[in-house]
Amino acid sequence: MTPITSAAPIRANVRRLRRHGRLTGILFLAPVVLFLVGALGYPIFVNVRFSFTSTTAGTLLSGGPWVGLANYTAVFTDPKFLESAGNTVVFTVMSIVFQLGLGLLLAAFYNQRFPGATRMSSLYLLAWAAPVVATGAVFRWLYDRQYGVINWLLGMLHLTDGHTAWLSDTQFALGAVTVANIWTGVPFYVTFFLAALKNIPEQVHEAASMDGAGAIRRFVSITVPMLRPPLLIGGVFGIIFTLKAFDMIWIMTRGGPLGSTETLSTYGYNQFFTFFQFGAGAAVMNVLLVVMIIVAAIYLRVSRGEES
Amino acid sequence: MKKQSARLAAGATLVVALAALTGCSASASGGGSSSVTLNILDEFTTAPASPKLNELIKTYESANPGVKIVRTSVPQGQGVTKLTQGVSTGNAPDVVFFDSPNTQQYAAQGLVENLNSKVAGWATKSEYYKGAWDSTQYSGGTYGVPLYSDAPGIYVNQDMLTAAGISKVPSTWTELRTDAKALTKNGVSGLCFGTTPGAAADYLFMPYIWQSGGSLNTVATSALPSLQLFQALKADGSIPQDVLNWTWQDAFTAFQNKSCGIVFGGPWNAGDAAKLPFKVAAGIPPQKDGGTKASVLGGYNVGTGKGGNVDAAWKFIDWFTSKKVLASYLEATTQLPNRKDLADLSFVKSSPFLPTFVKSISIGKPRTFGAQLPQIDSAIMSMFQSVLAGKLSPTEAAKQGESAIGPLLSK
The missing domain is CATH 3.40.190.10 (Periplasmic binding protein-like II)
Known part of the structure; x- marks a missing residue:
């Protein structure tokens, strides 16, 4: 008897939902919710749990003993973590500023009408589409102290002695890796901003020209303000992608020399897969996650403000 | 309600019975010789080590018809990640070939089995050089046996x-x-x-x-x-x-x-x-x-993983490290021996460089610095x-x- 009596309220609820047209909405939402819970929510939950336990490879399934904030304390008091955090900030800020800046300038350039502009701008995507492994390996050779093109060029122009150890000198390594990362990211922003620029009505520029505004004035006063939404989206996405960047650094320097190119991604990876400190590794990844959530929240707040 | 309880009880009995049967089957495959699947994890992805291992696996399967070997090979240095993933997802290998300095770390992490009971009366043990055998030890346990050594x-x-x-x-x-x-x-x-x-x-x-x-x-x-x-x-x-x-x-x-x-x-x-x-x-x-x-000392050891087939895995390791089989593996891969009964391999003698490295092995110490x-x-x-x-x-x-x-x- 119980099943019949318990089914009745459910049917009533379904009827009520149908009446209000909400059932369709719920059904449409269900796949997304299931995906978010299963593919994102669960791993995040496991990672948060790890960060509060002393987990070894043998207890990955069963779960290690609870250690409270010990992993976070260990990570925050590790000078290497602080150095990695500093490197992450430098790497991210420099990458984003130059990727967005150069991307915008190049997009503005290719938005002009001249023969081959469209084809040339499309070619940029090849650099973005190239596998990071290949790009990283090529940059390693470009930066080579003895045989690298960069040293050859700088030496020929008498700008340096032509023997700078770009990736082996703690002074230059982070800058060298950042430049490689900027080079990889610029083509994406060129394409991204070019699409946005096409949406700015030509009449606006024409009207400004008639009012006597020069090219720079039009770029600063019309183009940039009208590109605020794509700049915001590009910036947020860029920050999130760059914070997570791992492959380029790993291929070029593996975080060395002496931790000078270690970022939170490589630091966290080493905690997990080199040192087997699963709790500490999870704590680092959670710190990164919180930072990314904050960035995303700021974006949502700003974009809501723009909409209203 | 009674009917429902009866159905539940029947269902539960069926589940328990199935679990018991599965357990029986697993235990039979773990210790018996009728039908065993051995999962091997190694880091030998290139020639000549990879094809030679395949050849020896086929030889072993032919000599032991009830044994099926499934081999997983990952690039050097990635074995530890694969092993960790295997243990954490319940798909641990039975036999693991691993970098010898990792022994103590693997043992502390519970990734490999203690073989003290297997090596207690094992005749081959006395053939190993001290440094090589010491590389298998952790907290009184023996976590694998030496395969080959190298020294800089x-x-x-x-x-x-x-x-x-x-x-x-x-x-x-x-x-x-x-x-x-x-x-x-x-x-x-x-x-x-x-x-x-x-x-x-x-x-x-x-x-x-x-x-x-x-x-x-x-x-x-x-x-x-x-x-x-x-x-x-x-x-x-x-x-x-x-x-x-x-x-x-x-x-x-x-x-x-x-x-x-x-x-x-x-x-x-x-x-x-x-x-x-x-x-x-x-x-x-x-x-x-x-x-x-x-x-x-560097080199490789071979041990048993947490796959649940320790007896069958040890039988394979015992065979693989027998004098004739290991000599054939070392000759094919030009890896250096670390035991007295294999000291005179022909490829070492004929090389202009390898005798120097054998000398380096002879004064080599293992990196047993703990977990x-x-x-x-x-x-x-x-x-x-x-x-x-x-x-x-x-x-x-x-x-x-x-x-x-x-x-x-x-x-």
């Missing part, structure tokens, strides 16, 4: 050496410094090696720390002479700045390109060294004048890199090394 040494460009008026391969620290300086000219660096993160600093530098008569417990004093040696070599201009971002292979490539006169290498470079268009000679790691003779080996390795690397980068003096680096390594040794 140096390769020198003999043409360059002769041109500089030097007649023999450097064998002491003093000779190393003098010779490296003499070879450093015209864009050539005297001494090359790789210290990129992950380049196994313990393998690279431990011989020189041990030669000073100390251990990792007293790094502030035992590492000081070797740090001073490398600082002096750097100050002489003999070591290029590139070593801070070079791997071992990068350094050997520079040696092949005649950019380096002397390079730290191992038996794995012997094949390439023999093909070079200039005269090459090999030597054991230069020894500290008046110090203790020492080198360091925190990767952190210790990282601390050793930081010590030497700090000096090579000119960030710290040898004394400061040694002190910093001791404060970093000391707490790790007790774990």
Whole structure:
């Protein structure tokens, strides 16, 4: 008897939902919710749990003993973590500023009408589409102290002695890796901003020209303000992608020399897969996650403000 | 309600019965000889090691019809990740071929089984050299058996050496410094090696720390002479700045390109060294004048994983490490033996370089520094890199090394 009596309220609820047209909405939402819970929510939950336990490879399934904030304390008091955090900030800020800046300038350039502009701008995507492994390996050779093109060029122009150890000198390594990362990211922003620029009505520029505004004035006063939404989206996405960047650094320097190119991604990876400190590794990844959530929240707040 | 309870009870009984049957079946496959699937994890992805292992697996399967072997191969250095994933997802392998220095870490992490009961009366045990057997030990347990060993040494460009008026391969620290300086000219660096993160600093530098008569417990004093040696070599201009971002292979490539006169290498470079268009000679790691003779051991061990088929896995390991089978594997892969009954393999005798590395193995010590080996390795690397980068003096680096390594040794 119980099943019949318990089914009745459910049917009533379904009827009520149908009446209000909400059932369709719920059904449409269900796949997304299931995906978010299963593919994102669960791993995040496991990672948060790890960060509060002393987990070894043998207890990955069963779960290690609870250690409270010990992993976070260990990570925050590790000078290497602080150095990695500093490197992450430098790497991210420099990458984003130059990727967005150069991307915008190049997009503005290719938005002009001249023969081959469209084809040339499309070619940029090849650099973005190239596998990071290949790009990283090529940059390693470009930066080579003895045989690298960069040293050859700088030496020929008498700008340096032509023997700078770009990736082996703690002074230059982070800058060298950042430049490689900027080079990889610029083509994406060129394409991204070019699409946005096409949406700015030509009449606006024409009207400004008639009012006597020069090219720079039009770029600063019309183009940039009208590109605020794509700049915001590009910036947020860029920050999130760059914070997570791992492959380029790993291929070029593996975080060395002496931790000078270690970022939170490589630091966290080493905690997990080199040192087997699963709790500490999870704590680092959670710190990164919180930072990314904050960035995303700021974006949502700003974009809501723009909409209203 | 009664009907529902009865159905539930019947269902539960069925589940329990099925679980019991599955359990029976698993236990039968684990210990019996009727039908066993052995999962093997190794890091031998290239020829000749990979095809030779396949060949031996087929031989074993033919001789043991009830045994099916499923092999998973990952690139060198990625075995640990694969093993961890396997254990964490309940798909642990039965037989694991792994880098011998990882033994204590794997044992502490519960990734491999203790084989004390299997090796207690095992006749082959007495054939192993002490250093190689010691590499299998952790907290009184035996976590695998040695497969083959390697030990570092140096390769020198003999043409360059002769041109500089030097007649023999450097064998002491003093000779190393003098010779490296003499070879450093015209864009050539005297001494090359790789210290990129992950380049196994313990393998690279431990011989020189041990030669000073100390251990990792007293790094502030035992590492000081070797740090001073490398600082002096750097100050002489003999070591290029590139070593801070070079791997071992990068350094050997520079040696092949005649950019380096002397390079730290191992038996794995012997094949390439023999093909070079200039005269090459090999030597054991230069020894500290008046110090203790020492080198360091690397190589592979083979153990049983947590796959649940320990008996069948041990039977395979016992067969694989039997004299005839292992000799055939070592001959095919030109890996160096670490036991008395396999000391006279023909490929070693016929090589111009390998007898030198066998000599290095004979004075080699295992890296049994406990479960925190990767952190210790990282601390050793930081010590030497700090000096090579000119960030710290040898004394400061040694002190910093001791404060970093000391707490790790007790774990």
